[in-house]
Amino acid sequence: MIPFSDLARAAYCPRQLYYARRADDRNVPGEARARIDLAFRYPTLVDASDATLRRLPIRRSPAAYRRNLSRLRERADYERLTDPEHERVFRSGKDCHGTVHKVFAAGTDSDPPVPTVVSPGEPPENGVWESQAVRAVAVAKAVAWEREREVPRALIEYPSVGTVREVQLTTRKKAAYRRALRAVHAIDGPPSRVDDDRCSACDYRDRCGTGRRSFRSLLG
Template identity: 85%
Template sequence: MTPFSDVARAAYCPRQLYYARREDDRAVPPDARARTDLAYRYPALADAPDATLRRLPLRRSPAAYRRNLDRLRERDDYDRLADPERERAFVSGKDCHGTIHKVLSPTGDDPPVPTVVSPGEPPENGVWEPQSVRAVAAAKALAWEREREVPRALVEYPSVGAVREVRLTTRKKAAYRRALRAARAIDGPPSRVDDDRCSACDYRGQCGVGRRSFRSLLG
């Protein structure tokens, strides 16, 4: 059984996953955890004064963040985002397991919706591929648990106040399967990558990409 986090890392860089697996402590860093925790505070943050928001690890100014939360409150699923059926739910599927940050309750004939919370910035459109792969893994595991199809998931960026949808299209499911195969195949250091992913990784020293200026395989 492969963790969601391993599949997401493999989608980004299998060599990064190889080094991450060798770490004794793979806990989420405190700053990332603090940003993730913002996803459980939307109602309070939407009406918080500037002084309160400035003390939080936001990636937007208080005014911009409040505008984003106002748009978030216009979503049909906002009430379920603010008060989900389950929080930090451990789910085990046929191939993967891990924690789903939120499970939004079913509505009518529609199935439940898993959400993945990211402490980072979203791209201009959609979501980053590792997060998309993790969202697909979460949806497939939840579908296995509930014994029903789960055709979509959400990725939340709470330090920005944005939520993006991931549909389980043929293309996205194929990317998930590639990442799953890559994660399962690792038994030694995979080949190095040679692009901008190397500029912000914690494993530059071990990886040996000496010509890079910061790190080596984004985490």
Template identity: 90%
Template structure:
């Protein structure tokens, strides 16, 4: 059984997952926790004054952040985002387990639930980063396993920006999930190095031998 967080690391860099497992590194920095917590405070933040917002770990100016939250309130699922069916719920599927930040009830009684992944980082221009898409597929599959029904989509929330993106479980997304799952299961010794832009700020770069960017750095 693979943790959701391990699966996301495997999608980002299997070698980083190897070091995280070896060092039993499952800690979440306080700043990351603070940014995740913003996802549970949208109504109070939407009209918060500048002074309040400046004390928070948001990634936009107060005015831009309020505009983003105003747009968020126009979503058809906004009421369910701020009042989900479940919050921070542990879910275990056939292959993966971990915390699902929110489970939104279906729009109608017969519609499937919509799980969410909360990211403390910055979204790409379009869509979501692949590790977050893989994690979104994993949580959707775990909820589907529990409910014994198909869950065709999930959401990724970027609360420090005030943006929510959809991830549909397409053939391509599910293939990326399976690749990450195989990579996570196969790790015994250090996987091959990945020498590219992911490595520049990696927590393990000194022992890994590469010199560029980390999964954790995307979360900051």
């Protein structure tokens, strides 16, 4: 059974997952945990003072952050976002398991449960990062397995920004999920290096050996 976090790492870079496993490094850093906690405080933060917001690990100015939270209040699912059926619950599906940050209650047959993944980071300009989309698919599949019903979408919250994005379980996203599963199962030694923009932000770049090739060698 694969942890959600391992699957997301594999979608980002299988070699990164290899080194994280060797280091037994699956703990969420303290600042990241503080940003995740913001997702459970929207109602108290939307009207918070500048001084209060400046003491928090938000990624926007206080004024911009309040504007983003005000837009969140306009969402049809805002009440479920701030008062979900479940918070921080463990869920296990056929392939993956881990913590689901929130699960919205199901309504009718046309209103299935909606799980959320809370990210401490920045969203891309549009949509979500692929590794987060893979994690969202895994979470949705785990909830679907538990509920024995289809869960066609999930949400990704970026609470340090005050933004929520939707992930539909499209054919393309489910294919990315399956590729990540195969990548995890294939790891029995260091996977191939990727040597691209991902490496500069990786905690394992020094031991991995990426970024050490000369410019001439990159040109062949």
